[in-house]
Amino acid sequence: xxxxxxxxxxxxxxxxxxxxxxxxxxxxxxxxxxxxxxxxxxxxxxxxxxxxxxxxxxxxxxxxxxxxxxxxxxxxxxxxxxxxxxxxxxxxxxxxxxxxxxxxxxxxxxxxxxxxxxxxxxxxxxxxxxxxxxxxxxxxxxxxxxxxxxxxxxxxxxxxxxxxxxxxxxxxxxxxxxxxxxxxxxxxxxxxxxxxxxxxxxxxxxxxxxxxxxxxxxxxxxxxxxxxxxxxxxxxxxxxxxxxxxxxxxxxxxxxxxxxxxxxxxxxxxxxxxxxxxxxxxxxxxxxxxxxxxxxxxxxxxxxxxxxxx
Amino acid sequence: xxxxxxxxxxxxxxxxxxxxxxxxxxxxxxxxxxxxxxxxxxxxxxxxxxxxxxxxxxxxxxxxxxxxxxxxxxxxxxxxxxxxxxxxxxxxxxxxxxxxxxxxxxxxxxxxxxxxxxxxxxxxxxxxxxxxxxxxxxxxxxxxxxxxxxxxxxxxxxxxxxxxxxxxxxxxxxxxxxxxxxxxxxxxxxxxxxxxxxxxxxxxxxxxxxxxxxxxxxxxxxxxxxxxxxxxxxxxxxxxxxxxxxxxxxxxxxxxxxxxxxxxxxxxxxxxxxxxxxxxxxxxxxxxxxxxxxxxxxxxxxxxxxxxxxxxxxxxxxxxxxxxxxxxxxxxxxxxxxxxxxxxxxxxxxxxxxxxxxxxxxxxxxxxxxxxxxxxxxxxxxxxxx
Numbered sequence: 001x002x003x004x005x006x007x008x009x010x011x012x013x014x015x016x017x018x019x020x021x022x023x024x025x026x027x028x029x030x031x032x033x034x035x036x037x038x039x040x041x042x043x044x045x046x047x048x049x050x051x052x053x054x055x056x057x058x059x060x061x062x063x064x065x066x067x068x069x070x071x072x073x074x075x076x077x078x079x080x081x082x083x084x085x086x087x088x089x090x091x092x093x094x095x096x097x098x099x100x101x102x103x104x105x106x107x108x109x110x111x112x113x114x115x116x117x118x119x120x121x122x123x124x125x126x127x128x129x130x131x132x133x134x135x136x137x138x139x140x141x142x143x144x145x146x147x148x149x150x151x152x153x154x155x156x157x158x159x160x161x162x163x164x165x166x167x168x169x170x171x172x173x174x175x176x177x178x179x180x181x182x183x184x185x186x187x188x189x190x191x192x193x194x195x196x197x198x199x200x201x202x203x204x205x206x207x208x209x210x211x212x213x214x215x216x217x218x219x220x221x222x223x224x225x226x227x228x229x230x231x232x233x234x235x236x237x238x239x240x241x242x243x244x245x246x247x248x249x250x251x252x253x254x255x256x257x258x259x260x261x262x263x264x265x266x267x268x269x270x271x272x273x274x275x276x277x278x279x280x281x282x283x284x285x286x287x288x289x290x291x292x293x294x295x296x297x298x299x300x301x302x303x304x305x306x307x308x309x310x
Numbered sequence: 311x312x313x314x315x316x317x318x319x320x321x322x323x324x325x326x327x328x329x330x331x332x333x334x335x336x337x338x339x340x341x342x343x344x345x346x347x348x349x350x351x352x353x354x355x356x357x358x359x360x361x362x363x364x365x366x367x368x369x370x371x372x373x374x375x376x377x378x379x380x381x382x383x384x385x386x387x388x389x390x391x392x393x394x395x396x397x398x399x400x401x402x403x404x405x406x407x408x409x410x411x412x413x414x415x416x417x418x419x420x421x422x423x424x425x426x427x428x429x430x431x432x433x434x435x436x437x438x439x440x441x442x443x444x445x446x447x448x449x450x451x452x453x454x455x456x457x458x459x460x461x462x463x464x465x466x467x468x469x470x471x472x473x474x475x476x477x478x479x480x481x482x483x484x485x486x487x488x489x490x491x492x493x494x495x496x497x498x499x500x501x502x503x504x505x506x507x508x509x510x511x512x513x514x515x516x517x518x519x520x521x522x523x524x525x526x527x528x529x530x531x532x533x534x535x536x537x538x539x540x541x542x543x544x545x546x547x548x549x550x551x552x553x554x555x556x557x558x559x560x561x562x563x564x565x566x567x568x569x570x571x572x573x574x575x576x577x578x579x580x581x582x583x584x585x586x587x588x589x590x591x592x593x594x595x596x597x598x599x600x601x602x603x604x605x606x607x608x609x610x611x612x613x614x615x616x617x618x619x620x621x622x623x624x625x626x627x628x629x630x631x632x633x634x635x636x637x638x639x640x641x642x643x644x645x646x647x648x649x650x651x652x653x654x655x656x657x658x659x660x661x662x663x664x665x666x667x668x669x670x671x672x673x674x675x676x677x678x679x680x681x682x683x684x685x686x687x688x689x690x691x692x693x694x695x696x
Contacts, residue, residue: 083683119687126676
């Protein structure tokens with residue numbers, strides 16, 4: 001029977017789970033919005049994903065978690081940061097990607113990756129929710145529409161009202177003020193999107209602009225957010241079919257590489273000299289070069305790891 | 311409890327509560343005078359030779375309250391904390407305050423200290439431009455002023471033999487600290503970064519002879535612990551005050567192992583001894599100049615001393631695989647230099663992470679994610695030896 005592994009991304013507002021097979025193909029996925037990091041939401045998300053894959057949780061050969069709640073996920077073999085997982089997932093979804101802009105519920109990240117999909121550099125917000133999904137929620141609430149309507153509404157805006165995007169709280173005040181001046185809600189929405197794109201551009205500047213650019217995270221489902229980021233970058237921004245699950249997918253791929261590989265990896269990376277034999281480690285917590293983790297003392301190497309003699 | 315453990319706990323207690331130590335010191339030295347010295351280069355040897363206890367003023371990590379109205383938000387957290395300590399009377403543990411520096415932000419806080427504290431304040435500006443032919447003479451002149459001022463403050467003449475003895479005491483303490491730091495950069499993982507910070511900060515506060523005796527006891531029991539498989543990192547920055555202990559703990563808890571640093575409350579403090587063979591005042595002047603050669607400081611201008619070159623070389627020497635920059639928010643000297651540091655490390659292929667620290671509000675979980683991400687990308691770069 002084909003073995004399956006699970007990747008779980010427990011974010012600030014949403015849980016995502018992806019089941020992949022030994023070839024790394026997505027068998028099933030689930031996304032559950034839960035308000036805040038929630039164990040109940042996480043369990044429902046995992047149950048949905050494995051159920052859709054036609055298996056039980058006990059049939060999963062390995063689990064890797066990511067996201068702010070990564071340490072809360074039960075039964076994991078190890079966890080990775082969302083930076084590594086998004087890079088891994090997006091590199092598989094959009095081969096050749098060099099810059100990833102991930103905007104989630106409460107954080108935003110810019111990640112540059114190399115040709116092998118490995119992280120080169122990253123920047124993320126650490127003190128302010130400006131430019132995150134939370135900011136869009138504030139906007140939707142202020143102009144009294146549902147979140148999914150926000151993007152299409154903003155796409156109809158034409159006038160730039162120069163809204164400040166520095167603080168989610170103060171921006172709400174500014175939006176209310178603009179509404180009191182009878183400004184069109186389409187223009188308010190588009191102006192906020194434009195300002196947020198400018199904020200994201202500052203994050204991108206920290207790691208350097210690269211192309212192709214891919215946007216992930218829940219906010220990537222908002223067409224106006226993608227449109228205005230594309231205009232700010234002056235370059236097309238690609239969006240995977242399921243932008244929210246790229247972190248969980250990356251975690252699942254890392255799990256697949258760690259737990260399902262049965263043959264020694266073939267060094268298909270330039271500079272690689274050796275086929276590295278499987279090695280059994282005995283030291284607890286051992287983590288050797290390029291190692292994806294350990295499972296009951298046994299460590300295996302991923303396929304994309306260059307092996308050098310010195 | 312063993313003597314070593316007892317000494318370690320004592321050093322930790324002093325580092326974390328200098329006020330309690332100073333109260334005890336005053337009880338043991340009736341009539342003794344204590345001065346608060348603002349970082350980074352005050353020649354404590356001169357004060358100690360005058361029979362005065364010179365204490366480098368620490369960030370006491372209390373929230374900034376009244377000081378908020380005295381220094382603008384765009385001053386670094388440490389200088390705003392100094393202003394707050396002065397404004398709320400927390401400098402009452404010092405009999406006078408001395409400053410010997412040129413950092414633009416520290417100068418701002420020195421002005422506040424001068425304006426709001428009742429104690430005498432002496433501000434001696436050491437020159438920052440060290441490549442000029444007249445630099446040595448200007449430094450010597452300022453060291454002479456410190457001597458005169460400290461004689462006036464203490465009411466006694468500082469004899470050369472007293473200055474020499476003071477130099478020996480501080481050198482001895484620095485040398486022992488340096489030995490511990492050298493052991494760490496050579497491969498020992500016995501001491502955690504918070505423990506080393508406590509050793510250095512307590513040295514900044516205590517009588518050097520007493521500190522040396524305690525430190526000797528603290529490291530007297532043979533101990534060995536090799537580095538584990540964590541990613542070896544060099545901590546760089548925090549030029550004039552200690553990073554928060556919680557941050558150091560998060561770094562080592564996130565898969566990184568600190569193997570070296572150039573922090574003020576680390577190797578920067580103990581980088582240089584005063585030459586005991588020279589005229590003592592000249593030697594202290596040369597110490598000030600040499601510190602910038604041994605570990606360059608971005609507040610100074612010296613054409614043949616580069617922090618970026620130092621940093622790349624330091625990582626090679628300690629085997630550090632990555633650098634974590636700890637930059638206090640609004641630290642202008644560090645901000646000015648950071649692009650050069652970043653470029654040099656990039657050219658050398660050394661992964662790096664910038665963490666901007668603040669006096670209040672430390673987003674530890676976000677920092678944890680970023681350190682773990684640095685660890686993950688650095689692990690991927692590790693060569694496999696077969």
